[in-house]
Structure formats: C-alpha cells, structure tokens
Amino acid sequence: MNELLIKKARKKNKEAFVELMENCQQQLYKIALVMLGNESDASDAMQDTILSCWEKMDTLRQNRYFQTWLTRILINHCNSILRERKRCVFGERIPEEGVVSEGYDQVEWIQMLENLSEKNRVVVLLYYGEGFKVNEIAEILEISSSAVKSRLAAAREQLRIEYHL
Amino acid sequence: MKDWETLEKQMKQEIEVPEPVKRKMQETLKNLPERKRRHWNRTRRLAVAMAVTLLVPVGVYAAGKYILTARAKGNLEMIGLQGESEGEIETAALDIQFGYVPEGFIRSDLLHYSTTGKLSGWENQDGFFAGQFDGYPIEMRYVINKEETMIQGYEAYCYELDPGMTEGYCNYIFMNNPAVAGQMIYLGGMKNVSMEELKKIAEGLKITMKEETVTVSVVNWDDELKWMDEEAKAAAGGYYVDLPAENQVEGMILPGIGTSETFEQKEFGTLEIKEVQITDSVKGMQPEYFLNYEKDVAPFVNADGSLKQIERKTNEYGEKGITQKNEEVGLRLVQVNCVVTNTLDEKMEFWTGSVHLHATRKKENGSYQILNKRYDNHEPLVLEREYPIYFDQAENTETETRNHFFYRVLKPGETLSYTVAYIAYEDELEGLTFILDQDYMGLQRQTYEMNDQTKINAPFLLVQK
Numbered sequence A: 001m002n003e004l005l006i007k008k009a010r011k012k013n014k015e016a017f018v019e020l021m022e023n024c025q026q027q028l029y030k031i032a033l034v035m036l037g038n039e040s041d042a043s044d045a046m047q048d049t050i051l052s053c054w055e056k057m058d059t060l061r062q063n064r065y066f067q068t069w070l071t072r073i074l075i076n077h078c079n080s081i082l083r084e085r086k087r088c089v090f091g092e093r094i095p096e097e098g099v100v101s102e103g104y105d106q107v108e109w110i111q112m113l114e115n116l117s118e119k120n121r122v123v124v125l126l127y128y129g130e131g132f133k134v135n136e137i138a139e140i141l142e143i144s145s146s147a148v149k150s151r152l153a154a155a156r157e158q159l160r161i162e163y164h165l
Numbered sequence B: 001m002k003d004w005e006t007l008e009k010q011m012k013q014e015i016e017v018p019e020p021v022k023r024k025m026q027e028t029l030k031n032l033p034e035r036k037r038r039h040w041n042r043t044r045r046l047a048v049a050m051a052v053t054l055l056v057p058v059g060v061y062a063a064g065k066y067i068l069t070a071r072a073k074g075n076l077e078m079i080g081l082q083g084e085s086e087g088e089i090e091t092a093a094l095d096i097q098f099g100y101v102p103e104g105f106i107r108s109d110l111l112h113y114s115t116t117g118k119l120s121g122w123e124n125q126d127g128f129f130a131g132q133f134d135g136y137p138i139e140m141r142y143v144i145n146k147e148e149t150m151i152q153g154y155e156a157y158c159y160e161l162d163p164g165m166t167e168g169y170c171n172y173i174f175m176n177n178p179a180v181a182g183q184m185i186y187l188g189g190m191k192n193v194s195m196e197e198l199k200k201i202a203e204g205l206k207i208t209m210k211e212e213t214v215t216v217s218v219v220n221w222d223d224e225l226k227w228m229d230e231e232a233k234a235a236a237g238g239y240y241v242d243l244p245a246e247n248q249v250e251g252m253i254l255p256g257i258g259t260s261e262t263f264e265q266k267e268f269g270t271l272e273i274k275e276v277q278i279t280d281s282v283k284g285m286q287p288e289y290f291l292n293y294e295k296d297v298a299p300f301v302n303a304d305g306s307l308k309q310i311e312r313k314t315n316e317y318g319e320k321g322i323t324q325k326n327e328e329v330g331l332r333l334v335q336v337n338c339v340v341t342n343t344l345d346e347k348m349e350f351w352t353g354s355v356h357l358h359a360t361r362k363k364e365n366g367s368y369q370i371l372n373k374r375y376d377n378h379e380p381l382v383l384e385r386e387y388p389i390y391f392d393q394a395e396n397t398e399t400e401t402r403n404h405f406f407y408r409v410l411k412p413g414e415t416l417s418y419t420v421a422y423i424a425y426e427d428e429l430e431g432l433t434f435i436l437d438q439d440y441m442g443l444q445r446q447t448y449e450m451n452d453q454t455k456i457n458a459p460f461l462l463v464q465k
Helices: A002-010 A014-036 A039-059 A063-088 A108-114 A118-129 A134-141 A145-163 B004-012 B019-030 B042-054 B195-204 B221-236 B293-300
Strands: B056-061 B067-073 B076-082 B087-097 B106-109 B112-114 B128-132 B138-141 B143-151 B154-161 B171-176 B184-189 B206-218 B241-243 B253-255 B270-279 B309-318 B321-341 B348-351 B355-362 B368-370 B407-410 B415-425 B432-436 B460-462
Touching (some): A002 B138, A014 A108, A014 B019, A063 A118, A063 A134, A118 A145, B067 B171, B076 B206, B087 B128, B138 B171, B143 B195, B154 B195
Antiparallel strands (some): B067 B076, B106 B112, B112 B128, B253 B270, B270 B321, B309 B321, B321 B415, B355 B432, B432 B460
C-alpha cells in the first residue's frame, strides 16, 4: 500500500507519512548502519532523514521515485555525520566505529564491507543489498551510472581478493 | 564467508532494528512539526478560482451533505470527499472481510492479497487490497476507462488506468454509501487483477459497521486544484538537457577516457572512434558479448536477426499536463569500432559506458538538446540507449552481473581495439551524439534535475556529420 501512502504523504497527510516511515524503518537502519558503523549515529541519521522528508515531501514530483529520493536524503545525512566525524578526529570526540547492538556482530557481511572505502561500500549495499538498479544508485549518489558500475567492479575485485570469493 | 552468492544473500537479509532506535524514531514521528496552512491573499484566491474554471469537473456523486467528487487536469484526476465543511468528519469504522478471492491469491496481511503472500508493490506488480477510504484525495493518472455503477448498495466509481504507464495499482474502485456521510471503501488491483475481478471482490466484501468511529477528510478543492496546477506546470518544464556548443569536438579522439585505480582526478588515456556503422540487424554478432542477450536483447530481435519495430511512448508536456503519444518506430544498432590507449605508466580502469550515446537536436543558438528524457521511463534496460549493450572485449563475462560492467583494466601503455554497440531509434539518427561522461573521472557536472534547464559540460561529438 506504499503507493497510496506516498500519494497522501506528498500532500502532508501526517498519518500516511508516519506509516510510510515505519514501513521504511528497516531499510533506513540497514543503510545507515552500514555507512556509519554504529547504532547511535545510524539513529541520528534516521531522525534527520525523517524530518527532512516531512519538510520536503511535497516537493517529490513522482511517486515512483520515492525510494531513491528517500535513500538519497538518508545518504546525505550519513555523509554529513561522516564529515563531522572527520572534523572531530583530532578533537575530543572519538568515533564509535563498531559499537553496535547485540546480534549485530553475527552479521559477518557488514564487517566484510567495512574494509571497503566509504564510496564503494555504499554502492555495494545499494546494489546487492537493497536491489537498486545502477541508474537509481547514480541518482541517489549524484554520480554517473558508469561511476556506479566502476565502483561495483572495484569493490567486487577487492572482496574477491581479500576473502577469496 | 563461503562465496559471493552467500554474501549477496546475507546482504539482502533484514537487520533487526534495535529498540532504542525504534523508540527514537517513534518519538520523532510523534513530534513532527504541524503542516503550515497556506493562507492565500485575495489575488491568489482569484487566480485559483480562474484556474478552477479551466479544470473539468468529471463527476459529482451525491451522499447526503457529503459527496464524492472528482476533478481532472490533463492526465491527472483526483477523487475526494466534498462536504459542507472543510477539514474532517467522524463516521463509523468498518469491519471489512473478503468473501470472494480469485484463485491463486493468498492473504499477505489483513487487507492485502497476492499470489506470493508478499505485500504488493512496484517490484512485483502483484495483488489487490480493500480498505476503508479516509476521503483524503487520491490522484490517478492515465485514466483509460471510468464507470459508475452500484455495488452492494454503494455507489461505485471504477477507474482503469493505463497498465503500460502505471507502475502499481492500475484498477481502482471507490465505493460510497449514499445513506451515511463519509462512509467509503476503496479497492486497488495490480496488473494481475482485472477490473472484472476487482468488481467481484467488491461484491463479495462483507462490510459491517463497528461501534467506534474513524476520521474522514473532507477535501479542500482550492488546495488540491492548486496542487494539480503546480504538478502540470512542473511537468511542463520537461527534462531537457543542453549540450553547450563550445563543448563540441571535431575529429574522433576523446581525451581523458580513464581513471586511476584510486579514482584520482587525472586526465589520461585516449579513445579513438575509428568507425561507426548503423545497421538494422544483430546478424553475425556474438550473443555472449551482449548484455544478457536472451533476457534483454532477444525480445527485440526477429528470427532472421533483424531488429523489431516497437511502440514508443512519448511524454508531451503542455497546458493540459502530461499527455502521451504512442507511435511505431524502428530500432537501429549503432556499432562503434574504437581504440583505447592507456597513456600513463600505471594501470588504467576503462569503462566503455563512459561514452554515452544520446539523441539530440540542434537549437537555434548552436547548442544541442538531449531528447532521450522525454520518453516514458518505463523502458526496458536495452532501450535506455545511452549505454552500450555489446562489448566484444569484456574482461568478466562469467556472471550476468559482471558481464554488463563492460570494464577492462589496461596495463601501462596498453592499446585495446574493441567494438561496442548501442541501440538507437531510426528517426533520431541525424542528431546522434557521443558524450564523454566526465563524472567517471571525478569531475563535476551539473546533475539532471527535473524542471530545470540543465546542461552537461562535457566534450561531445556528432556521430554523423
């Protein structure tokens, strides 16, 4: 029923928006966690994403782009957090890499992806984990489709070498 | 970790969202800022009133003091509850049970059915739902058929949307109880549920009133019509993208075609386009060098190897919003023989797709305008036309996903001759243009944004002079 929820949420129907976000919760968390590596930052990114989406929902022009639009907003917020982290690296705040909830350490694949560069990691997750198409990832990350494909190839090559896949 | 397939499966799995994260999310959703109500001045109200007169009222359905109404503009139509007061009214909550379910469908949740038991969505195009309609206006595009009828004493409004243009529910039924204000039900069916079947499902519903009440929205057509008008205006901007005249290159050599392994911003490597052949057939070409030949290419190829005619859908933007033109058009294969050279003393990653093929038309100011984006974007991958679908020197062809990377690592100083092929429409050959995608090298360019007149600052050359 997401399609109908999107239609309503675009016109600022709060109940529809809440339901829509609840439906997307799992996906948002997964992407944020892989990008940021810890529960606390992932939670912050999700909160910022929800508020941005609510504010900008009526600017979404086509319902079918909701998923890419939402993911793009989330990734922008994740990038802001990563930038902030880099600024703080010589200051008092130490990044909480790897601080995650119980059960997460069983998720071997996230640890494998941690060895990839940030830009390659997110491409792999969106393509293989979330099932986005190359051109959708290009839209989300604001890069070309060829750059997406190139990053996928590079990431796969690195995983193949490191883990003998 | 065992193998790549295992890794892929694991990546697809859901991760449990921890309780603290859920709580924070709930808190955020509970405290969303209120919608700022738009206050229009008199002039704006007058403008809206004038706009309203241009819109076509397409239905007014009586139900006491509250009626279901529909408005249309171009291909956009909305249906909502209209009444003597704006805002919301209370009506009895309904318990809705399914009496008739088409064969092969199983319950996916309280109100949804599908053939797999999964919730219906754009990805699977499968299933139907029924629920109490809260009156909040629903937009429908590409309506191809409408019917008013009676179902179980309810006035029923049946909408069939063009399945070729609609991703999602393409059949809707709105049911309105004429005796009880605001008591409405709606049903939606994906492509595998015909209107006939949806009507049977509606006829079979067991509807009982509960003691509790629900809130139903009453449409403010001023707001909705303004929104519809904005939609049409936004669409009228189109997706056109310009190629500035100063970026046109002569000759057939494109510089800066590769990138270093570390994606550094370097310009090196050259690509020479040796020969371009335009044919109407794939005869003699190796299927394994195509992008998933059987799945993606074969549907467009006749038994003798010639390319089929297809029905092209073109979006046209204007005062009436988005309208669509369907026309038969032939496909052509643009085969390009190239030589790429790594000019540096380090390895170079080369992606054939960094050269895009676009259909363009020349504008009066000498720049070229990309045409591709005006077509319906539900096209199969092979008809995207921008990227090559054939590469005879692909490094990795062992799996489907690797095959279409069309990627090679070139050793220092290495030269590679290769053939790529693109698909083009037969009536767009005149303006065919190769564009070097500079994003690949980490250089900035303006991104495609809807409603803006954007441009790509990248070298381009015309295929045919």
